[in-house]
Amino acid sequence: MTSSDQPETPRRPRHLISLDALSTAQVVRLLDRADALREEWLARHHKLDLLQGRTVINLFFENSTRTRTSFDLAAKRLGADVINFDIASSSTAKGESLVDTLHTLEAMHCDAFVVRHKENGTAEFLARHVRGTASVINAGDGNNAHPTQGLLDVYTIRRHRPDFSALRVLICGDILHSRVARSDIHALRALGVGTLRVCAPANLLPSQAELPGCEIVEDFDTALAGIDVVIMLRLQKERMEQAFVPSEQAYYARYGLDARRLRLARPDCLVMHPGPINREVEIASAVADGSQSCILEQVSNGVFVRMAVLAELLDS
Amino acid sequence: MTSSDQPETPRRPRHLISLDALSTAQVVRLLDRADALREEWLARHHKLDLLQGRTVINLFFENSTRTRTSFDLAAKRLGADVINFDIASSSTAKGESLVDTLHTLEAMHCDAFVVRHKENGTAEFLARHVRGTASVINAGDGNNAHPTQGLLDVYTIRRHRPDFSALRVLICGDILHSRVARSDIHALRALGVGTLRVCAPANLLPSQAELPGCEIVEDFDTALAGIDVVIMLRLQKERMEQAFVPSEQAYYARYGLDARRLRLARPDCLVMHPGPINREVEIASAVADGSQSCILEQVSNGVFVRMAVLAELLDS
Amino acid sequence: MTSSDQPETPRRPRHLISLDALSTAQVVRLLDRADALREEWLARHHKLDLLQGRTVINLFFENSTRTRTSFDLAAKRLGADVINFDIASSSTAKGESLVDTLHTLEAMHCDAFVVRHKENGTAEFLARHVRGTASVINAGDGNNAHPTQGLLDVYTIRRHRPDFSALRVLICGDILHSRVARSDIHALRALGVGTLRVCAPANLLPSQAELPGCEIVEDFDTALAGIDVVIMLRLQKERMEQAFVPSEQAYYARYGLDARRLRLARPDCLVMHPGPINREVEIASAVADGSQSCILEQVSNGVFVRMAVLAELLDS
Numbered sequence: 050m051t052s053s054d055q056p057e058t059p060r061r062p063r064h065l066i067s068l069d070a071l072s073t074a075q076v077v078r079l080l081d082r083a084d085a086l087r088e089e090w091l092a093r094h095h096k097l098d099l100l101q102g103r104t105v106i107n108l109f110f111e112n113s114t115r116t117r118t119s120f121d122l123a124a125k126r127l128g129a130d131v132i133n134f135d136i137a138s139s140s141t142a143k144g145e146s147l148v149d150t151l152h153t154l155e156a157m158h159c160d161a162f163v164v165r166h167k168e169n170g171t172a173e174f175l176a177r178h179v180r181g182t183a184s185v186i187n188a189g190d191g192n193n194a195h196p197t198q199g200l201l202d203v204y205t206i207r208r209h210r211p212d213f214s215a216l217r218v219l220i221c222g223d224i225l226h227s228r229v230a231r232s233d234i235h236a237l238r239a240l241g242v243g244t245l246r247v248c249a250p251a252n253l254l255p256s257q258a259e260l261p262g263c264e265i266v267e268d269f270d271t272a273l274a275g276i277d278v279v280i281m282l283r284l285q286k287e288r289m290e291q292a293f294v295p296s297e298q299a300y301y302a303r304y305g306l307d308a309r310r311l312r313l314a315r316p317d318c319l320v321m322h323p324g325p326i327n328r329e330v331e332i333a334s335a336v337a338d339g340s341q342s343c344i345l346e347q348v349s350n351g352v353f354v355r356m357a358v359l360a361e362l363l364d365s
Numbered sequence: 366m367t368s369s370d371q372p373e374t375p376r377r378p379r380h381l382i383s384l385d386a387l388s389t390a391q392v393v394r395l396l397d398r399a400d401a402l403r404e405e406w407l408a409r410h411h412k413l414d415l416l417q418g419r420t421v422i423n424l425f426f427e428n429s430t431r432t433r434t435s436f437d438l439a440a441k442r443l444g445a446d447v448i449n450f451d452i453a454s455s456s457t458a459k460g461e462s463l464v465d466t467l468h469t470l471e472a473m474h475c476d477a478f479v480v481r482h483k484e485n486g487t488a489e490f491l492a493r494h495v496r497g498t499a500s501v502i503n504a505g506d507g508n509n510a511h512p513t514q515g516l517l518d519v520y521t522i523r524r525h526r527p528d529f530s531a532l533r534v535l536i537c538g539d540i541l542h543s544r545v546a547r548s549d550i551h552a553l554r555a556l557g558v559g560t561l562r563v564c565a566p567a568n569l570l571p572s573q574a575e576l577p578g579c580e581i582v583e584d585f586d587t588a589l590a591g592i593d594v595v596i597m598l599r600l601q602k603e604r605m606e607q608a609f610v611p612s613e614q615a616y617y618a619r620y621g622l623d624a625r626r627l628r629l630a631r632p633d634c635l636v637m638h639p640g641p642i643n644r645e646v647e648i649a650s651a652v653a654d655g656s657q658s659c660i661l662e663q664v665s666n667g668v669f670v671r672m673a674v675l676a677e678l679l680d681s
Numbered sequence: 682m683t684s685s686d687q688p689e690t691p692r693r694p695r696h697l698i699s700l701d702a703l704s705t706a707q708v709v710r711l712l713d714r715a716d717a718l719r720e721e722w723l724a725r726h727h728k729l730d731l732l733q734g735r736t737v738i739n740l741f742f743e744n745s746t747r748t749r750t751s752f753d754l755a756a757k758r759l760g761a762d763v764i765n766f767d768i769a770s771s772s773t774a775k776g777e778s779l780v781d782t783l784h785t786l787e788a789m790h791c792d793a794f795v796v797r798h799k800e801n802g803t804a805e806f807l808a809r810h811v812r813g814t815a816s817v818i819n820a821g822d823g824n825n826a827h828p829t830q831g832l833l834d835v836y837t838i839r840r841h842r843p844d845f846s847a848l849r850v851l852i853c854g855d856i857l858h859s860r861v862a863r864s865d866i867h868a869l870r871a872l873g874v875g876t877l878r879v880c881a882p883a884n885l886l887p888s889q890a891e892l893p894g895c896e897i898v899e900d901f902d903t904a905l906a907g908i909d910v911v912i913m914l915r916l917q918k919e920r921m922e923q924a925f926v927p928s929e930q931a932y933y934a935r936y937g938l939d940a941r942r943l944r945l946a947r948p949d950c951l952v953m954h955p956g957p958i959n960r961e962v963e964i965a966s967a968v969a970d971g972s973q974s975c976i977l978e979q980v981s982n983g984v985f986v987r988m989a990v991l992a993e994l995l996d997s
Contacts, residue, residue: 469957
């Protein structure tokens with residue numbers, strides 16, 4: 050994966066809403082910048098001054114430990130100030146619309162809005178309503194997109210397997226409701242992944258039209274054959290309440306990644322998961338904590354990738 | 366509006382509780398400092414070092430997006446650290462009194478307390494109990510005062526209409542319950558406003574004694590004649606529950622600022638509102654978002670005015 | 682109290698879980714460092730750069746105004762970034778285990794975890810599970826330990842009475858449920874306190890085995906005779922609900938420190954309390970606010986002691 054076929058510096062994106070809006074060159078540039086920031090951070094463990102004086106707003110309408118903290122740390126380590134919005138206690142409770150809140154914060158010279166919302170399209174909606182020069186970053190909208198997760202996943206893969214054209218990747222779990230799967234598919238295809246396979250229970254699988262370039266394999270054992278990277282998805286508890294899944298045990302028996310199943314993949318197959326993991330629901334503890342697991346490395350890389358995104362979007 | 370009749374530098378206030386405690390020279394000095402800080406910020410977009418090492422405590426007993434965020438940003442952009450207190454989860458829940466909380470935070474060398482509370486007089490009460498050199502800033506107490514709102518309103522007006530003596534200003538809405546109206550009246554009178562008119566439903570109007578220097582006009586159409594600046598107040602939802610107002614529709618029909626009514630004022634009349642606005646309750650969207658609206662400019666100026674207040678009170 | 686019998690610089694501790702794990706030399710070194718940081722802070726009132734680029738995580742599973750704010754300020758004044766975790770809204774709500782949360786935050790290069798939890802042993806449990814170089818600081822676990830409170834208490838005493846060998850200290854209140862008492866006992870014994878006396882209702886007194894080196898005196902008047910320092914403990918409201926204490930009035934009559942009782946101690950006896958105080962339950966207002974009270978000085982010193990702890994543990 051190189052950017053040699055794009056000799057010009059790609060246009061810097063204004064917002065980050067979904068990865069399908071980025072060219073391959075733009076994706077590669079973000080990953081390269083994450084590499085540079087990672088090296089600089091690990092060498093000095095000292096704040097950078099890149100976004101000094103800038104303000105990043107975390108607008109999280111859904112709870113999230115890792116994503117919000119990851120953006121918070123990324124912004125602070127670039128020197129920015131961060132304001133975390135507890136939505137329940139904000140003036141949306143007084144009936145102010147989301148757009149008025151956006152314009153109010155823009156008027157205060159806030160530079161970036163990191164938005165998570167359970168409704169698809171919220172980040173794009175806000176990006177359309179920005180009046181000034183602020184950037185909107187989608188930190189997850191419904192089942193639509195989670196672009197920084199897609200970027201950090203391919204970043205993590207690239208550090209181990211730089212040649213994507215030969216790579217066979219499997220994504221397994223509740224594809225239907227997963228914004229992570231959608232963003233991973235975009236990111237992997239942008240980097241020219243060799244084989245992209247998805248595996249899910251039939252009632253948790255979207256139509257083929259929503260899975261461009263993907264092989265669909267329903268049996269997990271079969272799907273694992275020859276795989277270099279397996280990305281397991283979190284099973285949301287509400288799927289069981291909604292009767293998508295009969296029980297955790299039944300799900301684990303068919304779609305849980307345990308040590309036996311992992312041996313069906315290639316011997317050096319990487320194991321990934323966006324977290325937080327449900328142990329013994331979609332993944333065995335022995336696998337999640339085992340030598341092939343990149344799960345904590347994904348977390349670590351997430352901060353560098355988000356630093357790269359903030360730097361690219363805001364560093365004028 | 367000059368300070369030529371006060372050639373000496375005015376005494377810097379220790380606290381900011383209510384604008385009636387400030388001399389005209391002190392108000393002008395704050396506005397001038399806001400101008401200087403605005404210019405510096407817009408030119409450099411870089412944190413200032415003025416309050417480095419200082420700690421500002423946001424003690425908000427009422428929810429507020431804009432005021433709390435505005436103070437938070439103002440303090441951070443001057444280099445201070447900010448601690449936001451979620452009062453429900455603080456040890457006042459353990460029964461510690463407000464005064465003991467104040468003394469505890471003072472003992473930790475906190476330098477400023479920004480206080481919002483639904484009870485009149487809370488900020489003044491705290492200011493009386495400060496033991497050391499800390500400053501108390503009233504961010505709104507009951508229906509009594511909201512001095513930084515008053516300052517940012519006259520700051521916004523001054524940027525467009527520097528000659529206050531010729532100015533005709535109208536404040537319309539629930540004057541009775543409005544700390545914004547009270548602080549606006551103090552600020553406008555300190556700057557020698559030409560004409561100051563208020564308009565409200567009879568049951569939302571305080572006595573004339575509480576409205577020094579104000580003409581009272583009950584009919585909104587009549588009140589708008591010849592006006593240079595109209596400040597609309599937010600109608601709190603609870604007014605309807607308390608039967609002060611029959612319905613939003615009825616209120617809007619008599620006291621809502623729509624395009625027709627705005628044409629009754631002078632052609633270049635500025636439209637202001639402290640926010641958050643209730644669209645089609647006290648103001649039409651077309652007016653709030655129209656070319657005469659200064660509402661977002663007020664928000665923007667609010668940060669600079671609060672920077673000026675913090676700098677004046679704390680910068681030793 | 683000197684470290685002359687330990688001429689070598691003592692090994693720097695990795696975590697701070699309980700004071701019984703520290704040598705006398707390590708305790709003295711922390712207090713000396715608090716002295717140095719106090720002087721530097723009071724002279725310059727300017728952030729230090731010691732922990733620039735470091736991240737401190739406040740993991741508070743129990744509410745706390747003073748301890749959390751004290752750590753927050755201590756970390757910020759050393760230049761560190763601080764992330765405060767509201768546990769209710771974190772992904773532990775999604776069922777992620779505490780250990781997975783720890784590893785996730787470690788992967789993000791967080792350097793210290795300040796932990797408060799109602800269960801004994803939580804901080805130690807986390808310290809055992811740290812994978813990298815991060816430090817865990819116990820900010821209070823159940824009735825087990827509150828080591829920074831123990832340190833700040835002896836630090837406060839040392840500033841007034843540097844010779845511990847001649848000192849007679851009394852701790853009075855609900856010793857049974859008090860992590861403060863346990864840490865105070867460790868700290869005072871490490872510094873070679875002359876006499877250490879405890880006083881509590883019989884049903885709020887642990888066994889003698891849990892009170893090494895302590896005289897137990899049930900009657901408070903008798904216990905106060907000849908005392909140089911009296912440390913009063915907070916009476917938790919739940920003790921009454923659990924019928925440990927008949928009523929606040931009855932408790933105050935027997936174990937409340939009022940002006941009459943204070944005169945039974947030595948004339949210059951210091952009065953201490955970890956806060957927040959229950960006025961007229963365990964201590965009279967006249968005593969808490971009187972000239973012998975060191976209560977606010979304890980709060981003030983708490984920030985310097987926590988700066989010292991963070992600096993010792995993290996400054997590489």
